[in-house]
Amino acid sequence: MPYINSHSNSRYISAFDKWQEQKDFVKFTKDDEEALKKMHPTAMKYADDFVEKLYEHLMSHPDTKRFLSDEKTLNRLKLAQKAYFLDLTSGDYGEEYFNSRLKVGIVHQRIGLPPRIYMTTYCYYMQLIIPTIYGNPDFDAETANAIFMALYKIINLDQELAISAYIHATDEVISRQSEEIMEMSTPVIQIWDGVVAAPIIGTLDSGRTQQFMERLLEKIVETNSPVALVDITGVPQIDTATAQHLIDTINAVKLLGSQVIITGVRPVIAQTLVHLGIDLTDIITRPSMAAGLKVALDKLSIKVTDMSKTTQGS
Amino acid sequence: MGCENTGECHIGSEGDIVTCRKVIRNVATAAGFGMTDVTRIVTAVSELARNVYVHAESTGMMRWNILQQPGKVGIELIFEDQGKGIADIDQAMEAGFTTANSMGMGLSGVKRLMDEMLISSELGVGTTVRVVKWGRIK
Structure with missing residues (x-):
């Protein structure tokens, strides 16, 4: 796994060209991009509903509710969430996409949201999305399977980026602190x-x-x-x-x-x-x-x- | 402290020397060595772990065992590396001899800090250093 080994050089953060390798590794192809694009109209249709349901779910758990303190933050997050969701099926998985996914991990680390919540929320998300693929009259069984597989791959790639960014951000905190300790421990x-x-x-x-x-x-x-x-x-x-x-x-x-x-x-x-x-x-x-x-x-x-x-x- | 009677540490970076020292400080203290002996043992660990780090081209290991004998307790430390080996062990043990542009007091110093010391080395294969320190059970 050349991509994973490269972590030591790149200090855990995936360089964009490495991400291309990662896409190849999980066999994320043009066909997958096409399959996801087919899902886009459905995504557009359900986006607002999903976002509402997702935040309802998050607000009903004290563990996640504490990150959603005020109305203003909530509304901003809902908009960001909608954009994030629609990006999944946009068909464009280039550098802009890559950067937006990295940012998710960095921002979450900064506000102290543990990876556990990020991962389990994604799981809930999938539970909302999957029925709209398989219960969709526009898709035959083969298309539905192709969309599901493509979605599975892109979400895996997403999660890897976010987690790498988490680790990188934490790593930066540690190296900054050890520098500070070094400075403090040798006063003259x-x-x-x-x-x-x-x-x-x-x-x-x-x-x-x-x-x-x-x-x-x-x-x-x-x-x-x-x-x-x-x-x-x-x-x-x-x-x-x-x-x-x-x-x-x-x-x-x-x-x-x-x-x-x-x-x-x-x-x-x-x-x-x-x-x-x-x-x-x-x-x-x-x-x-x-x-x-x-x-x-x-x-x-x-x-x-x-x-x-x-x-x-x- | 719940220390085990045996264990090992990997030596691949300067930071690992710190880890070796910390582990052995805890182990030797838990085994009942007094402060002076603990400092001697930890200093020897520091020397030998640094030797592994500096001289071994690849990485090395430190293994430790607590030895129990009637009335006394011992700590055995074995340092192994797959480095270039020592050409002349007697010369290496002389105070002031160095190939690394350092003081050259390390190995001869360790011999004085510890009770037993045995070096075996083969050129191009690696070096093993075994040292033991004995202490009285209080």
Whole structure:
């Protein structure tokens, strides 16, 4: 199934040319288009009635009713629904059709309508449509079967597009959130005139190190800070790759003429680092950020005196 | 936590290294290892899973087993890949030796973090690394 495999490249959304392949795959042919066109007059005749029945059905269930809050929305949806229904038998299944079906999934995802409701509503829809095919005096048995089969294919294609769009939209939300989390989890803040602090939470993988290093270097230059505290309290374990990332960062900071103090070195981390044989003897390390700040203030020849009078800043 | 006594994780991306660590952290904690040992085990997992990810051209696997013996509990971790293999295992175990432009401390470090370590490798076929950590039952 070449179409389904292509999902990884296209991030779940079906490119239009892939949809052509999909049509070929389900053997949706010119004959099917012709069969659906034969259904069009019937569709025109019943469209308003179907839409009314469909919304009556939706309004009678609390699960679906909550999406149909006010009269205005309802009327707009009914019009859209009618157009959607008539499109099914329009005979034109090109790019415009493709885009309108994708949009259905995207819009539904945005308003939080679960695919479950979309699918079951479609099932109800079919129950309205099928009797008008087989009970139709204009169609002989063969024509009715051809129309049914064509309708089945196009609805399957419709549903696939909508579901792919659903997945794609959800996927986009996830990737946006993970970017946000990444940004949030590597803040670089100035905590004293001349001292910036960067608490690292979680794991330092190569992607994050790059981002973290950029932000740290920028902040050091921006604030003209001679000392940077990199706090690893929130790093669950440090392996050689993470240690290498840290050392790279420290070396880059050195090139700017500033110095890094690693703080928040927990006893378990200290032990594993020694076992791993990682040499951090050239680097100033402290068990807590408070201890690191003290070292930083000493380096800047800043003395903080205790209370009663005033706390002396820089 | 309801952890199983055995299981496996697929290693095909950098994200899978994170998954391996998370799984083993839970498994080792549930098995009764103390925090220091858990950190050692998870660090070793991180090293070995990264080796699979970096060196194996195709993908690899991590399998784990909880070993029960009178008075002690163990965790056995087996990393398998179908990569290019290691030419000289003794050399690979030396601190500072690397073919990947990294620190070269990984394998020698893992040996110190764990209690048992066995590497078998065939050029062009793949590499299997088996490590075990023992802990006392509290």
